[in-house]
Amino acid sequence: MYKFKSMIFLNMSVLLLVFTQCLGYFGVREDSDDCFCQLQGSIDDCTCNVDTVDYFNNVKIYPRLRSLLTKDYFRFYKVNLKKNCPFWIDDSRCAIRYCHVETCDEDLIPPGLKGEAKKEPSEQKEKDKYLQKSCDQDYNEELSYLNTTISAKIQKEFELWRKYDDAQDNFCDINENDNDxxxxxxxxxxxxxxxxxxxxxxxIWNSIYMENCFRPKSSLNAYIQSEKLSGMCLEKRVFYRTISGLHSSINIHLSAKYLLSDQSELGLEEKGKWGHNLDEFKRRFSPETTNGEGPNWLRNLYFVYLLELRALEKASHYLEREEFYTGNESEDWDTKLAVTDLLNIVKKFPDHFNENVMFNGGEQSQKLKNEFRQHFRNVSNIMDCVGCDKCKLWGKLQVQGLGTALKILFSGMFDRQTSSNLYIESDYKKDFQLKRTEIVSLLNSIGRLSTSIYELDEFRHILR
Known part of the structure; x- marks a missing residue:
């Protein structure tokens, strides 16, 4: 009899635990609908499920990215934070000291990032100089009659051609040579x-959602309700889910690294104390405070994570040939090994996002792709309207990283792979290229999404 009562008590305890986990994360209330209980099953417009991503990210991806992004190649990001807002007069600069971006000491910037060429062995350099000199002597007289000057007008036209070509490929403006x-x-x-x-x-967010996201005519709010997304075509749903997922990721970062105390008030260390703020997290994602949409926004985080992970996998063979040069030979070698290790793990992910099902409708589909690209370029330009420098920094970096992922997936440059795992061209005449800022922003953007999914698990433990 005693054993029988014990078994009943144990079973009741298990049922109570399950019940409280599903209804008690945001307070034990009968009308509470916990977003973590809804955050399960398959991810919308993907073949993967939440549990698979949680395990793969938290166990395999997040630890590797956390280590990799401390390397010099990825920690220094070149950006112009002085650009004016192109859409409205920016009269709301943040005066809070935590908005300030700490400048980088010039001496700390690796020489390879400042343009110093990679040093070649002396023997090879002498050989190259000899060959160049020989070529100059042989052909200088023969070709001396050519007029090699280019007028300023022609140079300006070249620049316009280059900008046009970039606009066909890039989802963001890439200005590595920006003087500012x-x-x-x-x-x-x-x-x-x-x-x-x-x-x-x-x-900022209202302009992104209302003016640049594709929207059903019946949607009047900034956020599109989930049941209305089903009435939109796949490409338009993908655009909205990527923006919503990025927004969710940023909100998770702000909730996980919240200013809990300030030294000016409590006499703590100079830089204050940051940590998890459960109330802020609930305010941003609880169904009760988001009209039931919070769990769907979290699902969109998983969606954009899968999209960027697929872009990383698609560009893996290109990145494996990158040298990640900074001038520090030993660290460059370690960085290359770490990137290769990460890419090998990414390739093993079983359910990558399938971009091949998009933009397959002929001329109308191409028109939609151009709109897709232009809308995202607008979003990238809106980042110059952010009134907080530190927020602008991370906004520009993550949007550029997402834009780089979209470029890899949808530019049309390399839609197929050969049997030797080398990308081949489809419609474009020029080779596929990623600038350093694109590589840095892509890996850091995925790092932010990976951290957000990891922090979700931390919030689960806190709520329990």
Missing amino acids: AEYVDLLLNPERYTGYRGFSAHR
Whole structure:
């Protein structure tokens, strides 16, 4: 009899635990509908499920990215934070000290990032000089009659051609040679809550959702309700889910790295104390405070993670040939090994996002792709309207990283792979290229998404 009562008590305890996990994360209330209980099963418009991503990311991807992104090649990001907002007068600069971006000491920037060429063995350099000199002597007289000057007008036309070509491929403006661009040490300027909020922050996201996301005619709110997404075509749903997922990721970072105390008030260390703020997380994602949409926004985080992971897998053979040069030979070697290890893990993921089902409708589909690209370029330009420098830094980096992923997936440059695992061209005459800022932003963007999924698990433990 005693054993029988014990078994009943144990079974009741298990049922109670399950019940409280599903209904008690946001307070034990009968009308509470916990978003973590809804955050399960298959991910919308993908063949993967949430549990698979959680395990793969938290156990295999996140630890590798966390280590890799401390390497010099990925920690220094060149960006122009002085560009004016192209859409409205920016009169809402953040005056909070945590909005400030700490400048990078010029001496700390690796020489390879500042343009120093990779040193070649002396013997090879002498051989190259000899060959060049021989060529000059043989052909100088023969070709001396050619007029090698290019007028300023022609040079301007070349620049317009280059910008046109870039616009056909890129989902963001890439200005590595911008005179106002400076290197920022991302480790000195981590993404976290700065206090930037209110009208200015609301205007940024409202402009992104209302003016640049594809929308059903019946949708009047900034956020499209999930049941209305089913009435949109796949390409338009993908655009909205990527933006929503990026927004969710940023909100998770702000909730996980929230300013819990400030030294000016409590006399703590100079830089304050950051940590998990459960109330802020609930405010941003609880069904009760989001009209039931919070769990869907979290699902979109998983969607954009899968999209960027697929882009990384598709570009893996290109990245494996990258040298990741900074001038520090030993660290460059370690970085290359770490990237190769990460890519090998990414290739083993079983359920990658399938971009081949998109934009397959002839001329109308091509028109939609151009709209897709232009809308995202607008989103990237809106990042120059952010009134907090640190928020602008991470906004520009993550949007550029997402834009790089879209470029890899949808530019049309390399839609197939040969049997030797080398990308071949389809419609474009020029070779596929990624600039350093694109590689840095892509890996850091995936790193942010990976961290968000990892932090979700941390919030689960706190809520329990």
